[in-house]
Amino acid sequence: DGGITQSPKYLFRKEGQNVTLSCEQNLNHDAMYWYRQDPGQGLRLIYYSQIVNDFQKGDIAEGYSVSREKKESFPLTVTSAQKNPTAFYLCASSTAHSNTGELFFGEGSRLTVL
């Protein structure tokens, strides 16, 4: 089945450590996104990429980094510079260059910093 796979689903990290969240899609979508979700705050855009080897900062990019070396993959690294990394992270994809195209979401990764 086509879809978006995020891993791991749950992740625990010690303060000062970097961690990378995986996102893979087989929908042949050009655009991919990372959102952060905190209770009562909705979804906030971290980074997005509309084509391979290109990506742009979203609204809350500080302390995060991404890469887009393959169309199918868009990993997110939460660095030690992110001051409050505990959150639920959602990856999404869509057809690019379309205002009417909806986002398809993965099941999310919950990161807890101990």
Next chain:
Amino acid sequence: AQSVTQLGSHVSVSEGALVLLRCNYSSSVPPYLFWYVQYPNQGLQLLLKYTSAATLVKGINGFEAEFKKSETSFHLTKPSAHMSDAAEYFCAARGGGSNYKLTFGKGTLLTVNP
């Protein structure tokens, strides 16, 4: 910049009662509007979307939404709530032109009482 406001962070209804979840957007261009549903610890699933074809949009699970330009609203309704409707609902908007980013509201948690 696009913004989305969901009135009421928590709505509680009885099973069989009308569901009404409110969403207002602010935009200087015709928006593209979406409603998503999220069950606990899962990703978001598209309920319906407005892309200017028709002002009354029907979605999955018996939900529908009406686009009212004069009120800048896109409220979500369902005539009769079911226990399985209990979830968090997000309204989202995307502006026109080349801005493909989706802006989300903060969400409304729907509780259905037996």
